[in-house]
Amino acid sequence: LSVDAPAWLEGLNPPQKEAVLTTEGPVLMLAGAGTGKTAALTARLAYLIRTRRAWPSEILCVTFTNKAAREMRHRVGELIGEAVEGMPWLGTFHSICAKMLRRHAEIVGLQSNYTIIDTDDQLRLLKQLIADQNLDEKRWPARQLAGLIDRWKNRGLNPGDLDAVENEAYANGKGQQMYGLYQQRLKSLNACDFGDLLLHMLNILRTEREVLQMYQQRFKYVLVDEYQDTNAVQYLWLRLLAQERKNICVVGDDDQSIYSWRGAEVANILRFEKDFPGAKVVRLEQNYRSTPPILAAASGLIAANSERLGKTLWTERNGGDKVRVIGVWDAPEEARRVGEEIERLEREGAPLEQVAILVRAQYQTREFEDRFIQIGLGYRIVGGFRFYERAEIRDALAYLRVIAQPQDDLAFERIYNQPKRGLGAKALEQMHRHARATGMPLAAASLQLADSDELPPRARTTIASLMGDFLRWRDMSETVTPSELLRTVLEESGYDAMLKADRSAESAGRADNLTELSRAMEDYETLGDFLEHVSLVMDNDAAGDEEKVTIMTMHAAKGLEFDNVFLPGWEEGVFPSQRALDEGGLASLEEERRLAYVAITRARRRCTIIHAANRRIYGQWTSSIPSRFIEELPQDHIEVETTMSGGASLWRANWSEREDPFAHVSAARPERSGARGPGWQRALSTGYDPKPKRLAEPGRSAASFAAKPRSDIAIGARVFHEKFGYGEVIDQEGNKLEIEFEQAGTKRVIDSFVSLA
Numbered sequence: 001l002s003v004d005a006p007a008w009l010e011g012l013n014p015p016q017k018e019a020v021l022t023t024e025g026p027v028l029m030l031a032g033a034g035t036g037k038t039a040a041l042t043a044r045l046a047y048l049i050r051t052r053r054a055w056p057s058e059i060l061c062v063t064f065t066n067k068a069a070r071e072m073r074h075r076v077g078e079l080i081g082e083a084v085e086g087m088p089w090l091g092t093f094h095s096i097c098a099k100m101l102r103r104h105a106e107i108v109g110l111q112s113n114y115t116i117i118d119t120d121d122q123l124r125l126l127k128q129l130i131a132d133q134n135l136d137e138k139r140w141p142a143r144q145l146a147g148l149i150d151r152w153k154n155r156g157l158n159p160g161d162l163d164a165v166e167n168e169a170y171a172n173g174k175g176q177q178m179y180g181l182y183q184q185r186l187k188s189l190n191a192c193d194f195g196d197l198l199l200h201m202l203n204i205l206r207t208e209r210e211v212l213q214m215y216q217q218r219f220k221y222v223l224v225d226e227y228q229d230t231n232a233v234q235y236l237w238l239r240l241l242a243q244e245r246k247n248i249c250v251v252g253d254d255d256q257s258i259y260s261w262r263g264a265e266v267a268n269i270l271r272f273e274k275d276f277p278g279a280k281v282v283r284l285e286q287n288y289r290s291t292p293p294i295l296a297a298a299s300g301l302i303a304a305n306s307e308r309l310g311k312t313l314w315t316e317r318n319g320g321d322k323v324r325v326i327g328v329w330d331a332p333e334e335a336r337r338v339g340e341e342i343e344r345l346e347r348e349g350a351p352l353e354q355v356a357i358l359v360r361a362q363y364q365t366r367e368f369e370d371r372f373i374q375i376g377l378g379y380r381i382v383g384g385f386r387f388y389e390r391a392e393i394r395d396a397l398a399y400l401r402v403i404a405q406p407q408d409d410l411a412f413e414r415i416y417n418q419p420k421r422g423l424g425a426k427a428l429e430q431m432h433r434h435a436r437a438t439g440m441p442l443a444a445a446s447l448q449l450a451d452s453d454e455l456p457p458r459a460r461t462t463i464a465s466l467m468g469d470f471l472r473w474r475d476m477s478e479t480v481t482p483s484e485l486l487r488t489v490l491e492e493s494g495y496d497a498m499l500k501a502d503r504s505a506e507s508a509g510r511a512d513n514l515t516e517l518s519r520a521m522e523d524y525e526t527l528g529d530f531l532e533h534v535s536l537v538m539d540n541d542a543a544g545d546e547e548k549v550t551i552m553t554m555h556a557a558k559g560l561e562f563d564n565v566f567l568p569g570w571e572e573g574v575f576p577s578q579r580a581l582d583e584g585g586l587a588s589l590e591e592e593r594r595l596a597y598v599a600i601t602r603a604r605r606r607c608t609i610i611h612a613a614n615r616r617i618y619g620q621w622t623s624s625i626p627s628r629f630i631e632e633l634p635q636d637h638i639e640v641e642t643t644m645s646g647g648a649s650l651w652r653a654n655w656s657e658r659e660d661p662f663a664h665v666s667a668a669r670p671e672r673s674g675a676r677g678p679g680w681q682r683a684l685s686t687g688y689d690p691k692p693k694r695l696a697e698p699g700r701s702a703a704s705f706a707a708k709p710r711s712d713i714a715i716g717a718r719v720f721h722e723k724f725g726y727g728e729v730i731d732q733e734g735n736k737l738e739i740e741f742e743q744a745g746t747k748r749v750i751d752s753f754v755s756l757a
């Protein structure tokens with residue numbers, strides 16, 4: 001050890017120490033979960049600063065999440081014994097590149113105050129471009145193009161870099177042109193998308209020698225955590241920055257590569273030794289995190305993968321509970337059971353902060369959230385929204401709220417143009433104005449507008465047909481179950497189609513969340529009951545600062561650890577996911593297995609795997625098959641338990657016979673009403689009485705669409721209209737006026753839009 005080595009280095013094991021002390025030259029730390037890679041990387045960062053080998057601002061340190069960056073900053077401060085001033089280059093690839101790009105934006109034709117656009121804006125831009133090119137957006141959806149462009153950017157490809165195959169991937173050879181046009185348009189808006197942050201910086205480093213040299217000089221040391229999940233553009237960017245000094249230390253685990261769907265290339269690990277010859281390869285084998293059974297279960301499972309470098313893991317710890325595998329009857333029982341287990345842990349004095357439920361897909365959180373709220377168990381959803389707060393769930397709920405309660409302006413405003421119907425801000429402004437003037441709810445006001453010339457013909461047709469839909473759905477809501485109603489609404493509103501056209505990685509998850517919503521609704525007889533339940537659930541934020549259980553996806557849990565980990569839903573089609581099974585390839589299955597490895601290795605003391613014998617999908621009970629990953633666990637280290645009488649063998653027989661244990665439940669559901677409701681014309685003549693459960697607010701009780709207060713403006717009056725100018729009232733019906741305008745001719749307008757001239 002060098003003389004200035006701090007005492008805390010003694011806490012590290014020899015290979016960790018080596019990774020810290022080999023400050024010069026390339027270092028590749030390749031090791032399994034929980035072996036102290038992140039700990040060693042953090043110690044290295046502290047060591048470099050503490051020994052004055054570099055100022056904090058001279059170190060580039062990349063973490064996988066912003067949270068990990070914050071934790072690392074905090075830990076370095078602890079090790080050094082004082083808060084570290086300024087580590088500007090500690091963060092995720094995106095945050096670091098965003099900061100760099102501000103300084104060099106002009107090189108790629110941007111100003112330093114450029115905006116970073118989100119997916120919505122990205123799609124809007126692409127749609128315009130597609131229309132400009134007279135391409136059929138139905139045939140060549142903007143989302144498809146967006147997905148392609150993201151992938152190209154992940155691979156570091158500019159429009160000019162695309163080969164013929166890539167070019168063919170969109171609109172018969174228009175890929176390159178559209179990508180180019182999109183980049184131009186972004187530039188003219190002084191904007192860039194997420195992928196551009198890296199691609200622009202890579203381009204700058206590639207073309208501007210001085211800039212490259214400046215950063216190569218500045219960054220005396222480069223550190224990268226979770227290296228197995230870097231994609232090509234990130235890799236190329238790193239390689240350029242580190243190529244000069246070659247003081248680059250990357251740490252990773254090929255068994256934990258779980259982001260290939262975002263372009264991550266595990267091959268980057270293998271390439272490292274080629275690009276940085278003479279790299280010191282450090283292998284850590286001692287696991288400090290988990291008990292022997294947990295470690296054995298995880299190692300046994302991942303051994304089933306063929307594509308791996310292979311490594312050994314051992315621990316000094318003894319004993320520890322076996323990994324439990326629990327079979328339950330169905331999803332509600334799964335949530336109940338986990339709740340009970342957690343309450344038991346709590347009684348034993350385990351801190352809730354150290355309990356995590358890791359799910360494969362976001363939709364799985366719903367059942368747990370509902371249950372935990374019921375039993376008053378504090379929880380937090382990390383790396384995502386609570387179920388009922390997710391955008392697609394809020395959209396769906398907004399539709400249902402308008403159906404149940406047409407006065408719900410907030411809900412109406414949320415979905416009047418979602419999916420996009422071409423109703424812009426202008427239309428909304430008109431609706432608001434009219435609603436304000438008449439005291440009508442937005443929905444009713446808009447229906448009235450649709451019957452006037454206040455809006456352009458297209459907007460009028462659109463609104464009329466949307467309101468027609470609402471009336472039909474409202475009629476339906478009296479005859480079909482809430483969950484059937486939801487499915488109809490999603491289909492007929494175009495919401496389903498919107499998600500289908502979306503080929504982004506998230507859209508499938510959104511569709512699954514909506515399926516889960518419909519599943520949740522099956523427990524309620526009326527729409528009102530269900531909406532009431534939701535408002536209670538959404539209101540339950542009271543848990544405050546008390547200790548909370550963490551619910552998150554396995555993907556988001558990477559790098560973290562908890563004393564107690566629950567892994568629900570280990571069934572074929574849930575985990576491994578149906579998508580991975582459908583794709584069928586070995587690669588996707590092996591990625592799922594790596595995810596299982598990541599999940600199990602988050603546990604320090606206890607790991608509990610759960611699978612349910614039945615899942616309910618669209619009102620149908622389907623028997624599920626336990627995940628193949630359960631069979632792959634080494635039998636000596638697991639303890640199987642089933643809560644069902646007759647034991648596992650019985651229900652296994654059950655699922656193979658594929659009988660429907662709850663046939664009577666689905667049979668009891670009312671027939672779907674085939675009758676199509678009346679059109680919006682009927683609404684105008686007969687009214688659209690929402691039949692609210694509670695008394696409507698005063699002034700709003702005239703919320704029926706038929707409400708037509710009489711206008712104060714009499715026939716013959718001279719009036720002024722903002723859009724149509726001066727004119728004379730020639731007819732009047734309720735609050736609608738027929739006016740002969742001097743310039744615009746005869747129009748039907750609503751009285752609140754005119755003033756007496």
Ligand code: ATP
Binds near residue numbers: 031040560
């Ligand atoms: P993952 O692959 O999951 O990211 P990792 O290899 O980064 O895991 P760390 O999170 O750094 O592992 O460490 C796992 C646990 O082991 C942490 O609680 C850490 O504090 C502890 N640990 C690491 N090194 C040592 C050590 N030398 N002695 C004792 N405990 C250690």
Ligand code: MG
Binds near residue numbers: 037038039559
């Ligand atoms: Mg780590």
